[in-house]
Amino acid sequence: MTTVEQIRAGAARTRRWGWWYVAEERLRAMRGYSTSLIVTSFGNPLVYLFALGVGLATLVPAGIDGVTFLQFVAPALMMSTAVTVAAEESMYPVMMGFKWTKIFFGFHATPITPGQIVGGMVATVVIRVMATVAVFFGITVAFGATPVTTFVPMVVIATLTCLAVALPLIAYTATLTNDTGQLAMIQRFVIMPMFLFSATFFPLSQLPVYLQWIGWMSPLWHGSQTARVLSYGMDEPLWTSIAHIVVLGAFAVVGAIVAHRVFVRRLTV
Amino acid sequence: MSTPVIVANNVRKVFGDFVAVDDISFEVAPGESFGLLGPNGAGKSTTMKMVGAVSTRTSGELNILGLDPNTDGPAIRSRLGVVPQDDNLDNELRVRENLLAYGRFFGMSHKEVATRADELLEFAQLADRHDARVEPLSGGMKRRLTIARALMNNPKILLLDEPTTGLDPQARHILWDRLFRLKEQGTTLLLTTHYMDEAEQLCDRLIVVDKGRIMAEGSPADLIRTYSTREVVEVRYGSDKNAEVAPLISHLADRTEVLPDRILLYTDAGEATLARISELGHHPVTSLVRRSSLEDVFLRLTGRSLVE
Numbered sequence: 001m002t003t004v005e006q007i008r009a010g011a012a013r014t015r016r017w018g019w020w021y022v023a024e025e026r027l028r029a030m031r032g033y034s035t036s037l038i039v040t041s042f043g044n045p046l047v048y049l050f051a052l053g054v055g056l057a058t059l060v061p062a063g064i065d066g067v068t069f070l071q072f073v074a075p076a077l078m079m080s081t082a083v084t085v086a087a088e089e090s091m092y093p094v095m096m097g098f099k100w101t102k103i104f105f106g107f108h109a110t111p112i113t114p115g116q117i118v119g120g121m122v123a124t125v126v127i128r129v130m131a132t133v134a135v136f137f138g139i140t141v142a143f144g145a146t147p148v149t150t151f152v153p154m155v156v157i158a159t160l161t162c163l164a165v166a167l168p169l170i171a172y173t174a175t176l177t178n179d180t181g182q183l184a185m186i187q188r189f190v191i192m193p194m195f196l197f198s199a200t201f202f203p204l205s206q207l208p209v210y211l212q213w214i215g216w217m218s219p220l221w222h223g224s225q226t227a228r229v230l231s232y233g234m235d236e237p238l239w240t241s242i243a244h245i246v247v248l249g250a251f252a253v254v255g256a257i258v259a260h261r262v263f264v265r266r267l268t269v
Numbered sequence: 270m271s272t273p274v275i276v277a278n279n280v281r282k283v284f285g286d287f288v289a290v291d292d293i294s295f296e297v298a299p300g301e302s303f304g305l306l307g308p309n310g311a312g313k314s315t316t317m318k319m320v321g322a323v324s325t326r327t328s329g330e331l332n333i334l335g336l337d338p339n340t341d342g343p344a345i346r347s348r349l350g351v352v353p354q355d356d357n358l359d360n361e362l363r364v365r366e367n368l369l370a371y372g373r374f375f376g377m378s379h380k381e382v383a384t385r386a387d388e389l390l391e392f393a394q395l396a397d398r399h400d401a402r403v404e405p406l407s408g409g410m411k412r413r414l415t416i417a418r419a420l421m422n423n424p425k426i427l428l429l430d431e432p433t434t435g436l437d438p439q440a441r442h443i444l445w446d447r448l449f450r451l452k453e454q455g456t457t458l459l460l461t462t463h464y465m466d467e468a469e470q471l472c473d474r475l476i477v478v479d480k481g482r483i484m485a486e487g488s489p490a491d492l493i494r495t496y497s498t499r500e501v502v503e504v505r506y507g508s509d510k511n512a513e514v515a516p517l518i519s520h521l522a523d524r525t526e527v528l529p530d531r532i533l534l535y536t537d538a539g540e541a542t543l544a545r546i547s548e549l550g551h552h553p554v555t556s557l558v559r560r561s562s563l564e565d566v567f568l569r570l571t572g573r574s575l576v577e
Contacts, residue, residue: 004335011347013376025370029361102357108323109351110374110422111343269324 014111022107022120026093027127037128045136048077049143056201064203067232074145075154075227076200076220078136082129082158083165083220087191089125090169091183097121098174098266105267114263118256121170122163129162130155146231153230161223164248167255174262194218199225222247272335274299274426274457275320280329282315282481289315291481292329299425302458304472306465306563308573312481313461314354317430320459322346334425347375350419350427354434356411358403364414365390365399372421382421389417393447409440416447427451429460433467445470465563477563477570484570489563496569497561498523500539504546504553505531514551521545526568535565 014021030037049070057069064072097104097117107117133155140146146154169186176182197207197214198221204212215221222244228234229241275297282290290312297303305313318324319331322338322345331338333345358367365386372382390396393413398406406414412432419427432448433441448471452458462468468475469489477484477492485492502522506514508530515532519525521542522534536542539558546553567573 007334007336007348008341008344011344011376014347014374015343017376018374021370021373021376024373025359025362028366028370029359032361101360102355103359105323105353106357106359106371106418107374109321109346109349109353110371111347111376112374113343267323269318 011111014116018112018116019119019123022112022117023123023127024120025107026120026124030124030128041132041135042139044081045077045139049074049139049145052077052201053143053145065228065232065234068145070143070145071232072228073201074140074143075231076198076224078133078140078146078154079158079161079220079223079227080195080198080200081136082133082162082223083191083194085129085132086125086162086166087169087187089128090121090166091173091186093124094121094170094173095176095179095183099177099179104263108267114267115260117267118170118259118263122166122256125166126159126162130159133158150230154227157223157226157230160245160248160252161219164219164223164251164255167252167259169255171255171259171262174259174266194220219248219251271299273297274334275303275459276330276332277316277320278330280316280319280331281327282312282319282324283327288481290319290326293476293478293481293483294329295476295483295486297426297457297459299457300455302452302460302471302473304468304475305459305461305478306463306468306472306475306567307461307478308463308567311478313478314430315481316478317428317459317461321349321351321428347422348425350422350424352412352415352419352427352429352432354430356415358411358414358418360402360404362403363399364395364401364403364406367403367414368418368421371418375422377422385421385423386417389420392420392450393417394443407440409436409443412436412440412444413447416444420451424456426457426459429458431461431463433462433464441467465567468563475563477567479567479571479573485566492563492566493561495566497565498535499537499561500535501559501561501565502534502536502539502542502546503531503557503559504534504543505555506551506553518546518549518551521549524569533565533568535561 052073053070060069063069104117108114137146137151137154141148173183193214197211198218199215204215204221225236226241226244229236273296278294279292280290281288281292293316305316307313315324319326319338320333322333322342325339334348336345338345359370362370368386368389369382372385377385390399393416395410395414395417398410403411433444436444448458458471460471472489474488476486485496487495511532512527515525515527518534522536524535526533534542543556543558
């Protein structure tokens with residue numbers, strides 16, 4: 001008879017690496033639509049940077065903030081790409097896991113814990129965001145919009161911005177037992193306004209005061225401002241930069257705590 | 270007797286005011302095939318989830334492989350194979366990939382999962398479909414794939430929740446054959462079903478569950494012997510006449526049950542009873558003499574049919 005100690009020891013590897021096994025499963029699933037992922041990863045930045053750099057930039061010949069319009073907009077576009085990918089990978093795959101194919105219940109029938117499923121989903125989002133941002137970065141460098149030396153800090157801030165969006169969305173989606181349009185509403189009324197009102201294309205100060213709160217509450221604005229500091233040295237007090245990081249970290253930590261609780265509640269009935 | 274792999278003592282599970290599992294106790298020995306037979310909503314799946322260490326019990330004692338599922342869930346699950354009621358396969362992965370990814374959850378190496386997946390695809394008669402998409406597979410194939418997936422970690426106990434519900438008769442028989450092979454290999458099976466023929470085919474021993482409580486326990490043959498007669502005569506007089514005729518022929522049997530569509534007469538000599546019915550001039554529209562089944566046991570114990 002297998003002893004109790006042997007059984008506990010047998011689960012030790014999963015106890016340590018369970019989150020990665022979940023990520024591995026999700027990445028394996030992504031291979032099924034890898035072509036569209038690759039095409040959008042390259043296509044999106046090319047289209048945006050070409051349209052803005054060659055088109056819209058001609059209307060702003062003086063640039064913004066002491067740099068060209070393309071240099072101003074490129075770091076924010078990179079962060080908004082991180083947010084878009086984070087939202088995409090944090091909503092429908094979670095709905096699928098709980099509702100459509102119920103794969104999370106299958107995962108949880110193994111030594112994998114609810115927390116490790118959250119960890120694996122987050123790791124998958126982060127890997128996809130890092131890959132997408134790396135491609136985006138390469139193209140911005142080719143357009144002369146970002147210095148090549150800022151690669152690592154830009155990927156780090158994109159990852160933090162991604163976590164600040166992904167974790168709350170994973171937590172929210174996990175609370176849904178049915179999608180009766182809530183996810184589409186999030187896309188239209190949270191992600192899209194965030195993109196438009198987070199100083200992606202113009203400084204937040206250009207907006208009327210009564211709309212600026214959208215930017216302050218938006219992880220994308222905090223990510224974009226930090227990315228601008230890192231990319232072309234945007235002038236900003238140190239405490240503001242620290243505040244951006246703290247806000248992004250708070251979104252991520254609160255999201256992680258809530259996501260963990262909701263996953264435990266849904267999977268441990 | 271060898272140490273039981275599952276021990277449940279007065280286990281209860283309550284959701285708010287609703288008692289899903291009410292004070293049930295049973296033991297399962299290694300290599301035994303043990304069933305929970307009961308209608309939908311009897312508490313079978315909830316019991317299964319507690320044994321599978323994904324649902325915490327409200328009270329009572331539960332011990333799986335020497336461990337408490339409330340505190341050692343992941344360790345217990347590392348030695349279980351679970352075939353849930355709904356196939357929760359990943360439709361985004363191919364057939365073989367489902368096995369590879371699942372095996373990894375148990376900490377198996379890439380090489381180990383590859384070897385095991387190929388063995389199990391043969392066992393599940395799915396080797397020729399290894400690269401197929403999951404979605405278009407038939408219900409029977411998906412079930413076999415789910416069973417193969419549950420066997421990736423070479424489990425000590427295989428939990429099967431309604432394993433053949435929704436399958437056509439041929440697919441059921443193929444599945445029973447596979448499960449029978451596992452039983453022969455010494456795998457402990459714990460299964461829930463509301464099909465009496467399935468319970469009779471696969472279970473060494475079972476408990477009959479209704480409304481969260483155990484109504485009876487024993488081998489299928491013991492239960493039939495204890496709670497029913499050797500044979501049953503089924504006679505039909507038409508739905509509006511069954512209740513009218515029943516009192517006139519009930520003295521010919523040990524016990525009579527009047528169902529909406531037929532009358533059941535419990536007797537040890539079915540043919541002789543049927544002949545007596547005809548002698549009395551109560552010629553049924555259709556008649557049938559059959560041996561008693563677990564369905565009859567359930568009817569006796571609860572006054573209701575298993576499949577409602």
